[in-house]
Amino acid sequence: MKPENKIRLLLVDDHPVVRDGLRRIQELEPRIQIVGEAGTVLAAVEAARRLVPQMIVMDVRLPDGDGIEACRRIKSFLPETHILFLPSYADNRFVLASMEAGADGYLLKESGTQRIVDAIFAILNGGTVFDPVVRRDAPGNLPSGAANPLNSLAEREARVLAEVAKGKTDKEVAVALGLTTKTARNYLDHIFTKLGLHTRTEAALLYARFSEKSRWPD
Known part of the structure; x- marks a missing residue:
């Protein structure tokens, strides 16, 4: 090369x-x-x-x-x-x-x-x-009574976020969940808006921090 x-x-x-x-x-x-x-x-x-x-x-x-x-x-x-x-x-x-x-x-x-x-x-x-x-x-202990941001997600949104947290691209997320790449990207855009995220790195760390305490555990 x-x-x-x-x-x-x-x-x-x-x-x-x-x-x-x-x-x-x-x-x-x-x-x-x-x-x-x-x-x-x-x-x-x-x-x-x-x-x-x-x-x-x-x-x-x-x-x-x-x-x-x-x-x-x-x-x-x-x-x-x-x-x-x-x-x-x-x-x-x-x-x-x-x-x-x-x-x-x-x-x-x-x-x-x-x-x-x-x-x-x-x-x-x-x-x-x-x-x-x-x-x-990753720090994941929530204060008593604190809201877990992942609980605001629908189950499919949580699954998409879980795949993103593994470092997967939109195409890889789509394959893993049986979606089209465009649909996976649309889910991700909605998740970012809902959780106030700007980057995939923020998404990965947020998931690492709160997933075990959410209603959508791994």
Whole structure:
């Protein structure tokens, strides 16, 4: 594949040994080209501005700040660039902050190279990706008497949202539920309006947080 047709990937991690391991991504998947590396927030922002990557795989904790701030700054001038966080462990504070900053996924480093590659393509195809540990541990305890937003959904809407929370595209949601792609998209538009959502990442985290306490459990 010609270099200009490859997926441009920027790696951001302050540990050289981690970046060495992540270079296996382009060995495993020839459609991906690592165009740069950075180890700090400042270097990540500068590299993103200079290289204009399609995808950034980034640690949350960096020496001069955190990846959340880097994500927010990069998204301000490269809104179409996708960002996948790759931390060492799950921290719900960072999961929710990453969602608010515009990230597209959150996987633990222990996931393995193939899982990271799969996540990159899922995100580029319009999905969101969250590590099962993150989904399981997402804050979900509602205060006594608090309304669960998922309870406002009809059963079919809840099923659509559940599939979106798995990182599926509109087409994949449609196949899973026996719908047309247009119908799945219409359901999703209605869900977003009803719940005040703006992105699939917000939808995935909302479902992770409230699904076990809803009338539509998994």
